[in-house]
Every structure is written in C-alpha cells, then in structure tokens.
Amino acid sequence: MSDHNHIQQNHNHEHSGLLSQLAESGYRMTPQRSMIVEAIENSSNHISAEEIYASVVSKYRHVNISTVYRTLELLKEKGLVTETNLGNGRVSYHPTGKGQHHHLVCHKCGAIIDLDETAFIDLKEMLRKKYGFLADLKHLAIFGSCLKCNS
Ligand SMILES: [Zn+2]
Numbered sequence: 001m002s003d004h005n006h007i008q009q010n011h012n013h014e015h016s017g018l019l020s021q022l023a024e025s026g027y028r029m030t031p032q033r034s035m036i037v038e039a040i041e042n043s044s045n046h047i048s049a050e051e052i053y054a055s056v057v058s059k060y061r062h063v064n065i066s067t068v069y070r071t072l073e074l075l076k077e078k079g080l081v082t083e084t085n086l087g088n089g090r091v092s093y094h095p096t097g098k099g100q101h102h103h104l105v106c107h108k109c110g111a112i113i114d115l116d117e118t119a120f121i122d123l124k125e126m127l128r129k130k131y132g133f134l135a136d137l138k139h140l141a142i143f144g145s146c147l148k149c150n151s
C-alpha cells in the first residue's frame with residue numbers, strides 16, 4: 001500500500017512540476033496563476049498566451065489576459081518556460097521540463113517543422129571555440145522555405 005502511495009505521489013509531483021517550482025521560489029499561487037500554469041502543462045507541446053487565456057477563461061471568467069502575460073513573464077524569468085516567436089504574431093510557450101526542441105518555419109506556407117534539441121550542438125560548439133561565446137540555444141525558430149514550397 002505504501003508503494004502504491006509512493007507512485008501516486010511521484011506522478012502528482014511530476015504533473016505539477018511548474019506549480020511546485022514556482023511555489024518553492026516563494027510565489028503565492030493564486031487560483032488564476034494555478035490555472036494558467038495548468039493550461040501550459042496540459043498543452044501537448046506549445047501554447048500561446050491567447051490559448052492559455054481561452055482555456056482559463058472557460059473555467060474562471062474573471063481572469064484578465066494581462067495576468068496571463070505577467071505569469072508568462074514570471075515563468076520565463078524563472079527559466080520554467082521558453083518562448084519562441086514563430087512569425088506572424090505566433091508566439092509560443094513550452095515548459096522547459098518537457099525537454100528542448102527547435103523549429104523550422106516556412107515563411108511561404110507557414111509550415112512548422114520540429115527539430116530535435118541536438119540540432120545545434122555543432123553550432124554551439126563552434127561559437128564556444130571560436131568566440132568563447134556560450135550560446136543559449138533554447139527553442140529557436142529558423143525561418144526559410146520548406147521542401148514543398150521549394151519544389
Ligand atoms: Zn517549440
């Protein structure tokens with residue numbers, strides 16, 4: 001029985017990773033903040049501020065979009081989410097705990113191709129060796145035109 005409880009706890013802990021990390025850094029978890037964080041964690045991969053707002057407002061209609069933006073700023077500051085501008089006003093958020101990745105964005109058809117986080121290892125290494133520069137390559141978007149648009 002204690003084993004079962006242990007597993008439950010682990011699962012819950014994993015699920016509320018962002019929430020507990022925020023709480024641990026001394027932030028008061030208001031219901032609005034909790035719902036915003038939940039919406040981010042429940043998103044399969046990415047979520048925009050507008051999508052977060054839509055998800056929260058369906059449960060709690062007094063939420064303000066500026067609260068969503070402020071909470072996202074806070075999560076970004078704490079390094080708990082990464083922000084990427086995918087062009088055309090599409091700004092996307094991704095929880096850091098779910099691993100890193102990058103994107104190729106086609107400026108012609110709008111297609112977004114996901115890249116593995118290892119994609120820029122060589123670039124990072126070159127920047128470090130040649131410039132002594134430690135690049136913070138998290139969640140990059142590279143713009144160009146895709147195979148379909150090029151053929
Ligand atoms: Zn992404």
Ligand SMILES: [Zn+2]
Pocket residue numbers: 106107108109110111145146147148149
């Ligand atoms: Zn394309």
